[in-house]
Amino acid sequence: MSQSDTTPVDDRTPERPADPHGLIPESFWEHYDSLREAERAPSTSETADEDRCPECLSARTREKRDRLRRQPNRRPEDYKCLNCASHFDRPLAPGEDHGPGRQIELGEVER
Numbered sequence: 741m742s743q744s745d746t747t748p749v750d751d752r753t754p755e756r757p758a759d760p761h762g763l764i765p766e767s768f769w770e771h772y773d774s775l776r777e778a779e780r781a782p783s784t785s786e787t788a789d790e791d792r793c794p795e796c797l798s799a800r801t802r803e804k805r806d807r808l809r810r811q812p813n814r815r816p817e818d819y820k821c822l823n824c825a826s827h828f829d830r831p832l833a834p835g836e837d838h839g840p841g842r843q844i845e846l847g848e849v850e851r
Contacts, residue, residue, distance in 0.1 A: 787799035789834050791832060791833060791834070792831055792834075792836075793821035793823060793824060793828070793831065793832070794826075794828055794830075794831065794832050795821065795824050796821060796823050796824040796826070797832070798821055798823035798824065800821060801819050801820070801821050801831045802819065802822060803818060803819055804818060804819065804820060815827045819831055
């Protein structure tokens with residue numbers, strides 16, 4: 741047996757990493773040249789029914805974990821936006837108006 745017969749073949753490239761578990765379908769590579777390109781592409785998921793950040797209206801919000809909130813250097817708000825990094829207590833519900841930049845209507849004024 742020659743040395744070339746026992747040398748493993750490494751078909752990885754920086755653009756196309758190894759996929760030992762077969763999770764990435766071949767159709768993925770028809771649309772993207774690399775995983776990094778796919779990560780930077782706009783989401784194709786429907787976000788109309790998701791909570792949103794009150795500052796930038798992004799659906800990329802996450803509830804903070806308890807153990808992180810207990811650390812003394814952490815902000816006390818319950819949520820963080822992964823898009824604009826703002827912290828807030830409650831995300832906007834689907835269809836809820838966002839406050840900043842919206843002029844109040846006369847009928848909404850409480851007396």
